[in-house]
Amino acid sequence: MSRLYIYDHCPFCVRTMMVANYRQVSDLEQVILLNDDEETCHRLIGQKMVPIFEHQGVAIGESMEIAKLLDDLGAADKRLRPLQLSEAIQPLFQPVQFQSWALNFPRVTRIGLADFATESSCEYFRAKKEALLGCSFEQALADTEAHKADIERALAELPALSLPSEQGNTLSWNDVMNFPVVRSLTLVKGLRFPPRVEQWLHEVSALSGVELYFDRAI
Known part of the structure; x- marks a missing residue:
């Protein structure tokens, strides 16, 4: 049996989860690691990084390489539609990455994820991410309304x-790349998504x- 080591909250992991599930990869165990489990990652690939795909005695740790391998192993008839740059x-x-992190990081540990x-x-997680943000989680939460406004403007500017449902109920490689970015924002209570984006x-x-995290949003 192959194993896919992941975090539920990790956008890079979500890419691989999407492909594995959509393409119905058989004999695959999805293993959710604790965020501070350094030992497993170092044992498998020599560094603290996920996702990790362990297959036929070999472990690899690059999300798109893993996604493409899982696509090749897929059993489902529905293929992923090609990438469209538009x-x-x-x-x-990219310009609102900080705001996205500031909304996500203080909340994601509080919604019951494994x-x-x-x-x-x-x-x-707090220690790592507060260093990345340059502020405490408490400060990031206090600035929620300003961050939400910036994110809502970015959401409103997304392409169509x-x-x-317009494509024969199939997914595309664009979905694989885009969904994890927007999914992480569904844990922010009251964040307004354009109707088409929410349907998507x-x-x-x-x-x-x-x-999605709508039912657990904070």
């Missing part, structure tokens, strides 16, 4: 994303088997 959203979110099932995993989120979630 639907790439990463450049539009990645953060222990106090030590939560504190490990193809709905799976729900459709991609249903086809990929990756849950």
